[in-house]
Structure formats: structure tokens, C-alpha cells
Amino acid sequence: MGRSTIGNTVDSIAKWLLKFRIISKPAGYLSNSKLAWSIVSRTDRIRTKRLEARIKNEKLPDHISIIMDGNRRFAWSQSLEREIGHLRGKEKLKEVMEWILNLKIKYLTVYALSTENINARESEELDSLYDLYEIGLNEIAEDPLIHSNNVKVQAVGRIEELPERVKIAIKNAENKTSSYSDYIFTVCLAYGGREEIVDAVKEIAGDHADGKIELENINSMEISKRLYSANIPDPDLVIRTSGEERISNFLLWQIAYSELYFTDVHWPSFSRNNLYEAIESYQYRRRKYGK
Ligand code: FPP
Numbered sequence: 236m237g238r239s240t241i242g243n244t245v246d247s248i249a250k251w252l253l254k255f256r257i258i259s260k261p262a263g264y265l266s267n268s269k270l271a272w273s274i275v276s277r278t279d280r281i282r283t284k285r286l287e288a289r290i291k292n293e294k295l296p297d298h299i300s301i302i303m304d305g306n307r308r309f310a311w312s313q314s315l316e317r318e319i320g321h322l323r324g325k326e327k328l329k330e331v332m333e334w335i336l337n338l339k340i341k342y343l344t345v346y347a348l349s350t351e352n353i354n355a356r357e358s359e360e361l362d363s364l365y366d367l368y369e370i371g372l373n374e375i376a377e378d379p380l381i382h383s384n385n386v387k388v389q390a391v392g393r394i395e396e397l398p399e400r401v402k403i404a405i406k407n408a409e410n411k412t413s414s415y416s417d418y419i420f421t422v423c424l425a426y427g428g429r430e431e432i433v434d435a436v437k438e439i440a441g442d443h444a445d446g447k448i449e450l451e452n453i454n455s456m457e458i459s460k461r462l463y464s465a466n467i468p469d470p471d472l473v474i475r476t477s478g479e480e481r482i483s484n485f486l487l488w489q490i491a492y493s494e495l496y497f498t499d500v501h502w503p504s505f506s507r508n509n510l511y512e513a514i515e516s517y518q519y520r521r522r523k524y525g526k
Contacts, residue, residue, distance in 0.1 A: 279508065286511040291338070293518040296471035298342035299335060300493070302485055303328065305477025305501030312501070318363045323503035325371045329378075334507050336384050336418060338514075342467050343420050346485045350427035353396060365401050368424065372404035375420075376411045385417035391463035392426030419467055426463075428487030435461035435488075462488060469493060472517045474510075476502045494520050 303324055310320025328345065335343045348364065356364070375381055375388055388408040397405075401424070438461045442448045448457065459465065469489040473482075478499045482490065496513040500506070 283506075283508045283511065286508065286515065290511055290514045290518060295338055295340055295514065296517055297340065298344065298468055298470045298472075299340055299514075300344040300346070300470035300473045300486060300490075301331070302346045302473070302475040302483065303502040304475055304479060306503060308477060309501035309503040317360065320503060321364060321367055325367050327503050327505055328371070329374075330507075331505065331510065332386075332420065333380060334510055336380065336386070341418055342470075343418070344423065344464070344467070344470060344486070345421070346423045346426065346483075348392070348424045348426065349484060350393065350396075350425060350430055351484065353425060365398050368397075368422075369400045369404040372401075372408045372422070376404075376408040381412060381420075385415035386412060387415040387419045388412045388422070389419065389466075390422045390424050391431075392424045393430060394425060396425040421464055421467060423485070426485075428482075428484045431463050432458070432488055434463075458488065464489065472496060472513065474498070474513045476500055476505055 306320035306324040307317050308320075309315075309323065310317050332343060347368065352364075353361065372388075372390075380386075381388065388411075390405040390409070394402060394405060405424070435458050439448065439453055439457060443450065443453070464486075469491070470486060470493045473485070473490055473493050474496045475481075476498055478497070480497045482495075486493075494517045496516055498505075498509055498513065500509050
């Protein structure tokens with residue numbers, strides 16, 4: 236039996252055991268048993284490693300975008316404060332960045348704050364979110380992982396609507412990474428897909444009024460060129476965590492042909508295995524670009 240046959244057999248046994256909860260149920264009863272839990276985590280680790288090998292064998296997406304949803308539901312499900320949920324969400328983002336870089340996926344774009352969030356959330360919650368963006372972006376600006384991988388960091392959205400301290404942190408992260416181009420990490424803040432299209436249309440209207448563009452030359456390329464994220468390609472895969480199956484005004488123009496993947500897992504609980512499953516699902520789908 237070759238190595239890969241053994242590997243595949245272990246993988247399917249592990250999957251089968253997890254499916255019927257033969258391992259996790261008794262482990263639950265024997266919650267003090269280190270042996271039981273080490274079997275569970277070992278099975279998970281084997282599964283993740285096998286999954287990683289499988290997805291690396293196929294074409295990976297170039298651009299993954301994530302709607303990081305469910306911070307508050309995560310917190311409430313664990314009887315924690317809402318702010319702890321957001322804090323865990325920020326920590327999760329760092330982990331996911333590392334996983335994406337390990338896979339050598341060039342573009343990662345995340346939805347961190349929508350224009351709707353700004354209008355709908357209490358000022359107390361917004362203030363603590365702004366604190367997190369400030370701290371998180373300043374951490375990213377110094378992160379050795381960002382510098383050793385040449386990751387360009389950028390924030391897009393109606394940045395002018397953000398408080399000064401967040402704008403300063405954005406500038407710091409952007410300035411410290413502006414010379415990089417191997418990877419691009421985009422944070423959507425005070426962002427709305429419709430607002431982005433409106434802003435592009437306004438710019439085109441202005442250019443038309445100034446005689447810079449003729450009516451018959453206005454096409455989808457001219458709109459794409461004027462989007463906030465014009466320097467990155469459209470996402471191949473959009474992942475949304477926490478169970479809602481909608482787009483919520485995220486990259487409306489850019490996701491015309493993207494594959495969408497929804498998972499029930501709350502963002503702070505999103506695991507490496509969950510990421511790989513999303514990528515594997517993307518790889519299974521036949522991409523048609525509307526043909
Ligand atoms: C949605 O969950 C999440 C947010 C509005 C904030 C996401 C922010 C982070 C993950 C931190 C990002 C940090 C940096 C540095 C970019 P929710 O609050 O809507 O939760 P719910 O769906 O359970 O209500």
C-alpha cells in the first residue's frame with residue numbers, strides 16, 4: 236500500500252468516525268480523559284493535513300474575500316461580553332491571514348465595517364470597534380509576518396467617515412507596507428457596495444461633464460477602474476460565516492462571477508479546517524463566468 240493510499244484510508248476512517256460521532260461522543264462523556272481528547276484532536280489534525288494536501292493539488296483561488304460575521308453571537312453563546320466577541324474576531328483575522336499566506340493566495344479582502352453598521356450600532360459598540368481597528372491596524376503595521384511576506388495593506392470605503400484615530404492607524408499600516416506587492420490585504424471599513432458604485436458613477440459623470448469621456452465610451456471597464464479596489468482583481472471566492480446567506484452590500488460589483496460559500500460557524504470559531512473546506516468546495520464547482 237503506497238503512502239497516499241494509507242493517507243486516504245486514514246482520512247476516510249477519520250471522516251467516518253467524526254460523522255457518526257463515535258469519537259467525539261465518548262470523549263464528551265470522558266471529558267477528563269486526556270487520551271480521549273488527544274484522539275479527537277489528532278483525528279482533526281490528520282483530517283486538516285489531508286485536506287491541505289488535497290486543496291494544494293488543485294488550482295487555488297487567487298482572491299478570497301470574507302464577510303466576518305457572528306462576533307456577537309459567538310460572545311453570547313459563551314456568555315461573554317459583546318466586546319470579547321469582537322476582540323476574538325480581531326485575533327481570528329490574524330490567524331486567517333497567516334493561513335492564507337501559507338497557501339500563497341495573493342489577495343485577501345475582509346469586510347470589517349459596513350456603512351449600515353455605522354448607522355445602526357450604538358455609539359458605545361462603535362467606539363469599542365474603532366478601538367479594535369486602531370489597535371489591530373497598528374499591530375498589522377508592525378507584524379513580522381506582513382513584512383517577511385511583502386504584504387501591502389490597504390483600507391477601502393468611505394474612510395472620511397471614520398474617527399481620526401482610525402484614519403491615523405490606516406495611514407500607518409498603508410505607509411509601512413506601501414512598497415510591497417507580493418500580497419495585498421484589503422480591509423473594507425465604512426464600506427458599502429452601493430456607495431462604491433455611486434462614487435464611481437459620480438466620478439464618471441464628472442469626467443463626462445469635463446469632456447474627458449464620451450457617453451458611448453462608458454462601459455463596465457470604466458466603472459471597474461473607478462472602484463475603491465481598482466488595483467485588485469474580482470474575488471474568486473466569497474466566504475460568509477455565521478449562517479446568514481446574503482451579501483449585505485459587500486463588493487456588489489466585483490462578485491458578479493464569484494463563488495459564494497456560507498458556513499454556520501461564527502467568525503471567532505472559524506478554523507483552518509473551515510477555510511480549507513471552503514476552498515475545496517470552490518475547487519469542486521465548475522466556473523462558467525456566465526457562459
Ligand atoms: C460582524 O459581527 C463583525 C463586525 C461588525 C466587526 C468585525 C471586526 C473584526 C473581526 C475586527 C477586525 C479588525 C481589524 C484590524 C480589521 P457582528 O457584530 O455583526 O456579530 P453578529 O452577527 O453575531 O451580530
